[in-house]
Amino acid sequence: MLTYEELECFSRHKSTILVKKGENLMTEGNPVNGFYCVKNGKFKLTKLNSNGKDQIISYIKEGYIVGHRSLLCEEPAGLTVTAIEDSFACFVPKEDLMCTIKNNPSFALELLKNISHQLNEANCSIANMAQKNVKQRLAETLLFLEDLFGVDKNDYIDVILTREEIANTLGTATESVIRLLSGFKNDNLIKLKGKKILILDKQALKNISEGY
Amino acid sequence: MLTYEELECFSRHKSTILVKKGENLMTEGNPVNGFYCVKNGKFKLTKLNSNGKDQIISYIKEGYIVGHRSLLCEEPAGLTVTAIEDSFACFVPKEDLMCTIKNNPSFALELLKNISHQLNEANCSIANMAQKNVKQRLAETLLFLEDLFGVDKNDYIDVILTREEIANTLGTATESVIRLLSGFKNDNLIKLKGKKILILDKQALKNISEGY
DNA sequence: AATTATATATGATAAAAGTCATATTTTTTA
DNA sequence: TAAAAAATATGACTTTTATCATATATAATT
Numbered sequence: 001m002l003t004y005e006e007l008e009c010f011s012r013h014k015s016t017i018l019v020k021k022g023e024n025l026m027t028e029g030n031p032v033n034g035f036y037c038v039k040n041g042k043f044k045l046t047k048l049n050s051n052g053k054d055q056i057i058s059y060i061k062e063g064y065i066v067g068h069r070s071l072l073c074e075e076p077a078g079l080t081v082t083a084i085e086d087s088f089a090c091f092v093p094k095e096d097l098m099c100t101i102k103n104n105p106s107f108a109l110e111l112l113k114n115i116s117h118q119l120n121e122a123n124c125s126i127a128n129m130a131q132k133n134v135k136q137r138l139a140e141t142l143l144f145l146e147d148l149f150g151v152d153k154n155d156y157i158d159v160i161l162t163r164e165e166i167a168n169t170l171g172t173a174t175e176s177v178i179r180l181l182s183g184f185k186n187d188n189l190i191k192l193k194g195k196k197i198l199i200l201d202k203q204a205l206k207n208i209s210e211g212y
Numbered sequence: 213m214l215t216y217e218e219l220e221c222f223s224r225h226k227s228t229i230l231v232k233k234g235e236n237l238m239t240e241g242n243p244v245n246g247f248y249c250v251k252n253g254k255f256k257l258t259k260l261n262s263n264g265k266d267q268i269i270s271y272i273k274e275g276y277i278v279g280h281r282s283l284l285c286e287e288p289a290g291l292t293v294t295a296i297e298d299s300f301a302c303f304v305p306k307e308d309l310m311c312t313i314k315n316n317p318s319f320a321l322e323l324l325k326n327i328s329h330q331l332n333e334a335n336c337s338i339a340n341m342a343q344k345n346v347k348q349r350l351a352e353t354l355l356f357l358e359d360l361f362g363v364d365k366n367d368y369i370d371v372i373l374t375r376e377e378i379a380n381t382l383g384t385a386t387e388s389v390i391r392l393l394s395g396f397k398n399d400n401l402i403k404l405k406g407k408k409i410l411i412l413d414k415q416a417l418k419n420i421s422e423g424y
Numbered sequence: 425a426a427t428t429a430t431a432t433a434t435g436a437t438a439a440a441a442g443t444c445a446t447a448t449t450t451t452t453t454a
Numbered sequence: 455t456a457a458a459a460a461a462t463a464t465g466a467c468t469t470t471t472a473t474c475a476t477a478t479a480t481a482a483t484t
Contacts, residue, residue, distance in 0.1 A: 047335060047336070047338075047339040049339060049343045050422045050423050051343065051423055053343060055338065055339040055342050055343055057335050057338055057339065068328075069328040069331055069332065070328075070332075072321070072324045072325050072328040073325055073328045073329050073332065074325075075332065078332045078335060078336075079335065098321075101317065101320065101321055101324070102317040102318075102321075103317075105313060105314040105315075105317060105320065106314075108313065108317065108320040108321070108324065109284070109310075109313055109314070109320070111324060112284045112313070112320065112323060112324060112327065113284050113285055113286075115324065115327045115328055115331055116280075116281040116282075116284040116285045116327055117285050118331055119281055119327055119330055119331045119334060120281065120282075120285065120287065120290045122331060122334035122335060122337075122338060123259060123269050123290060123291065123334060124259070124290075125334075125338045126259075126267065126269055126334060126337045126338055126341055127259040127261060127267040127269065129338055129341035129342050129383070130267050130341050130382070130383025131261045131263065131265060131267055131383050133440070133441085134440080134441070135440095162460095162461070162462090163461075163462065163463095164461080170342070171341070171342020171343050172441075172442085173441070173442055173443075174461090174462085175441095175442080175443080175444095175462095175463085175464085176440095176441060176442075178461095178462060178463060178464085179463085179464080182463075182464085194450075194462095195461090195462095210262045211262050211263055345470070345471090346470080346471070347470095374430095374431070374432095375431075375432065375433095376431080384471075384472085385471070385472055385473075386431090386432090387432095387433085387434085387471095387472080387473080387474095388470095388471060388472075390431095390432060390433060390434085391433085391434080394432095394433075394434085406432095406480075407431090407432095425484105426483100426484090427482100427483080427484075428481100428482080428483070428484090429480100429481080429482070429483085430479100430480080430481070430482085431478100431479080431480070431481080432477100432478080432479065432480080433476100433477080433478070433479085434475100434476090434477080434478100435474105435475085435476085435477100436473100436474085436475085436476105437472100437473080437474080437475100438471100438472080438473070438474095439470100439471085439472070439473085440469100440470080440471070440472080441468100441469085441470075441471085442467100442468080442469070442470080443466100443467085443468075443469085444465105444466085444467080444468095445464105445465085445466085445467100446463100446464090446465090446466105447462100447463080447464080447465100448461100448462080448463070448464095449460100449461080449462065449463085450459100450460080450461065450462080451458100451459080451460070451461080452457100452458080452459070452460080453456105453457085453458075453459080454455105454456090454457080454458085
């Protein structure tokens, strides 16, 4: 996430594009010739596995940029970026990015900070994936989703995900997520209303995620 | 990993320090006031878990830099960096890094590339951790270690790790690693000589790691 | 070299998680 | 709105992995 001014600078004069729910902004393995600023909406970032399952690596929302990593490495897209609701993004061509990096050292530093921060989060994810069991990871993910996307007027986490998408975030089976969510509900840690999830006991979920 | 010239530039006039096997170059949570170039040797990068177990996030060797991510984020060290054999590294103070970034746009770009690359690798790790079973991850890790550290004169992977360290790389129990290594040995995929591991059938390991 | 400590190895068992089957509910489409 | 499709839910069972116990081998220390 960059500062408002930096994003403004890029998105001024740029055409904003609509990405409908389920559509891809970028596709893993495809060449990348610019990056995107998310103006509005929500996206999931996924990686395809040899067994054909998508692994959700992270989520982004308004104010986030995506695609810059591939540009900088001069590699094809490492992830597929898919809208999880109708969203708007604006495209910034590669040249604009490179030009700005070269002419504006403080922007380069800002970008370094941005990617460094993402790298730290990715490292934390690796440790969590490796050492936490599915229940711990689910608890953690629910807290993460509420923190990232906030809550709606009825206090439900403000993002609609299928159980399968949650499973693909945790790296587990859909049935396991369904069972665990039922368990959390029975223990009065969460409330469920279709796909909507409301966290009732944040502290308890935090404890579970840390193994207590 | 940066280019030879860039590293030279930093390490000239810098004192090289000896880090003995088991000693830390940086410690998770501690403040960071510079970064290190590895001149010689091997290090593991670990993250402490709530259950007290170390998770090995990655490995580095000569030519790699470490600590720059925390510097750029202005955060405490996110990882502990421990020598896995007697090693040499040189310290570059924060000011030198910041100064170079500001005065040398192409260096900033190089650094962006470096961290972007690491972020991509971390994303791959997340997917692997989430979707592969222990056997697949072990096969992959053996191939990774040979690729990173190369082999000695007898073709054994040129790094000495305990079974526990391998387990902490995969995020599994030490006994599981021991059992699986025995299995690979019985299947003539690897040869074991104490802690030394020799890969006999690279293709078979690759197939296992991809789930065939 | 003998002793101690640490690492490796292996079996037995338990716990966690995956898979398959099937029922029910919700959502989408015609 | 009805029919079809997709998602959720739950039980039964299997596989994977962790844990505990213990034996053996290797490395470190005195």
